[in-house]
Amino acid sequence: AQKITQTQPGMFVQEKEAVTLDCTYDTSDPSYGLFWYKQPSSGEMIFLIYQGSYDQQNATEGRYSLNFQKARKSANLVISASQLGDSAMYFCAMREPNSGYSTLTFGKGTMLLVSP
Amino acid sequence: DVKVTQSSRYLVKRTGEKVFLECVQDMDHENMFWYRQDPGLGLRLIYFSYDVKMKEKGDIPEGYSVSREKKERFSLILESASTNQTSMYLCASSLGGTLEQPQHFGDGTRLSIL
Secondary structure, X not given: OOOEEOXXXXXXXXXXXXXXXXXXXXXXXXXXXXXXXXXXXXOOOEEEEEXXXXXXXXXXXXXXXXXXXXXXXXXXXXXXXXXXXXXXXXEEEEEOXXXXXXXXXXXXXXXXXXXX | OOXXXXXXXXXXXXXXXXXXXXXXXXXXXXEEEEEEEEOOOEEEEEEEXXXXXXXXXXXXXXXXXXXXXXXXXXXXXXXXXOHHHOEEEEEEEXXXXXXXXXXXXXXXXXXXXX
């Protein structure tokens, strides 16, 4: 079974609108961390936001927020007021303490296209 | 800011060549990682290292080896390059020991094997 599932291969959104990118995960460990990364066409992976399994509040970083629903094992990324520069691939990733040495497991990604 | 530098953005090599991909980080991170990225497959871990001279196989180590002689440098080696190793290669580093430390990535190397 996949550890990280991103069901949307691609998403379209108009500039200034909000968009939600889905991520579900599978773990039996009560302690884990969830990450979102952005990869523009230039190739570099940019860390966006982190959510710990024991965090009481949903993580936020500027226009990025994480809709964390622990019981559903989902960690959806919400981008508010989309900008043209948000067009990129977005990856959800998970770290489990028993995975060893800080490795991350990545989903297959969602391509976001923002139109004017 | 953490800086992870990969030696080449684009590289073209021939089948059978020995290929070296170099990665350097400037933040004294314990952990370093090599991934390959292919369309529709996401990022797959090739090898990682948690200390100098230490290495662990990831999910797809076949056809690759690594070297970590200094803490800041992690090299990926294709012993005898083949066309199915044409891919985007990403290096990353992170602090160890806690859940919340993100991995920091280099700009990637697009490798073509002809």
